[in-house]
Amino acid sequence: LAALCPATRQVALAVSQLSISEAARALGVHRSTIYERLGRIREIATEMGLDGYFEAVPTVAAPRR
Secondary structure, X not given: OOOOOHHHHHHHHHHOOOOHHHHHHHHOOOHHHHHHHHHHHHHHHHHXXXXXXXXXXXXXXXXXX
């Protein structure tokens, strides 16, 4: 979170507890602004080497038999 500008940090915190629509209303911005800032969060996370968290591959191990 420290790597994010204040406006983007607000979005990160809001969407961790609210839906996109609820976060937009709470922050007084349009939903498209939320999506833009989420894109920026993803870019910053990728630059920090955290892109593995955005992969579609499940991170849970397969059950053992």
